[in-house]
Amino acid sequence: MSTSHPVAAVIGAGTIGLSWTALFAAHGLPVRVSDPRPDLAEAVADALAQAAPQLARQGLDVHGLAGRVQLAGDVPEAVRGADVVQENGPENTDFKRELFATLVREAPSHALLLSSSSALPASAFTDGLDDAGRILIGHPFNPPHLVPLVEVVPGERTSEDAVARAVEFYRSVGRVPVVERKEIPGFVGNRLQNALSREAIHLVEQGVVGPAELDTIVVNSLGLRWSTVGPFLGAHLGGGPGGYRHMAEHIGPSMRRMWDSLGRPEQGPEETERLITAVEDAYGARSYGELTEERDRRQLAVLAALADTTPHHEENRS
Ligand SMILES: NC(=O)c1ccc[n+]([C@@H]2O[C@H](COP(=O)([O-])OP(=O)(O)OC[C@H]3O[C@@H](n4cnc5c(N)ncnc54)[C@H](O)[C@@H]3O)[C@@H](O)[C@H]2O)c1
The missing domain is CATH 1.10.1040.10 (N-(1-d-carboxylethyl)-l-norvaline Dehydrogenase; domain 2)
Known part of the structure; x- marks a missing residue:
């Protein structure tokens, strides 16, 4: 990544995509979001409003958070000019195969193409693509703006350079990436x-x-x-x-x-x-809102308590 603030595209703004959007924007990245859901603007606004105080508690500057997030009309518009794309669409091989074909075509040739897939390995949906070297899994735990781990799983044809860039990218947004060297359903x-x-x-x-x-x-x-x-x-x-x-x-x-x-x-x-x-x-x-608020509050308390005590070797592990 050549600049300190790469441009991120988030494809699919459901549970995971909305959380990534908030995290990336809180780290200063311009974020372009694409999702055909009719309530996209409202969903993004609600997610940012809910995440902002949680991100602030993690020491991030959330002023101007919403201003860094742009809604795109479609996938090509979202990924044009992106340095990194985080895909969070349905967990379905055909969907991801078609979407990644579009990403390869429409995103700049240097852009890193990451999938949040929970169980499908990259090789399952990149078989027909010429340019699979920059496609890999960056699997988070819900919600990714609070839970630090990202499983970085290269496919059979992912380049080492893409793996290193993915690790660097996730570290730059405060995550703890761990590279897994064999594709296995569900990862680790x-x-x-x-x-x-x-x-x-x-x-x-x-x-x-x-x-x-x-x-x-x-x-x-x-x-x-x-x-x-x-x-x-x-x-x-x-x-x-x-x-x-x-x-x-x-x-x-x-x-x-x-x-x-x-x-x-x-x-x-x-x-x-x-x-x-x-x-x-x-x-x-109890409502979804009430339960997630309680979960996030407790999760943040654990993170805050652990923040000063994280062992050195864990921070540096990849
Ligand atoms: N929910 C979790 O706990 C969790 C955790 C880690 C990873 N994941 C993975 O993240 C991905 C997304 O999961 P989720 O739970 O956020 O699902 P979700 O159903 O909440 O969101 C999926 C979104 O994709 C959108 N979508 C559908 N077609 C699209 C298209 N053509 N372009 C852009 N967006 C489109 C849908 O409108 C929906 O908003 C899946 O691959 C899943 O396995 C989920």
Whole structure:
């Protein structure tokens, strides 16, 4: 990126695109947004208004935030003159294949083309494209203006230069990029999340706990722990001074015996309906706005508490 403020295009302004828009603009980038939704102007204005105080709490200057965001009439208009494009459209291979063909055609040849895709790897939708070297996944966690991780996943034909530029770009907007060297459905974050979700669904289906109790267990144990140490360092410390070796040799065998009883819930239409009802019974009385406000407030409190204590090696990891 040649200037300190590259021009960003955000394609798809749903949950993720709106959050990226706020983050990029708060870092001083001019942002062009494209989405066919009829309420685009209102959605962008609402998202910026909601995110501004949260971004300010992270030390960002949010004056003039809205002035840096421009609505584009269509995708070509949004990406013309862009240095970096962040795609956040529907999670669908055909959609992304067609969209990236347009991006390659319409964006300047130096522009980095990034997809927020949660599970589809870049190679799944770039097979027919000549210019796939600058296309790769930049997968965030919701909401990307608060949760720092971005999984940077090159496709088979992505250039090393594009990977390095993506890492540099995400760092420049305060994110923590981690490069993953093999394309695998769901990448790393969503595989881990789904391993846990699968067992969570199993435990609820078996009547061991309800959705709210399960969430209470995670928030007060694993979630708290994992905002300070990951599973491997957690286990290394769980082994006491004997470390991971002691954990693996002492408690490991009884944990591994449990692996055979981990759930593989069915999730046909009936089971899915039952689960949806259970979650709605637990949380349906509170509005989306109220729940996201509470989540974001708590998320910011954790980030603020951790800000001064982030280990050096994590800040520099890529
Ligand atoms: N929601 C999450 O937690 C999450 C997290 C990380 C990554 N993602 C990924 O981000 C992407 C977007 O997910 P989301 O949850 O924001 O979806 P969403 O449904 O909230 O938003 C998708 C948006 O794309 C728009 N769109 C449809 N066709 C378009 C077109 N031709 N041009 C521009 N925009 C178009 C839709 O109008 C909609 O606003 C997906 O690939 C998803 O896997 C989602």
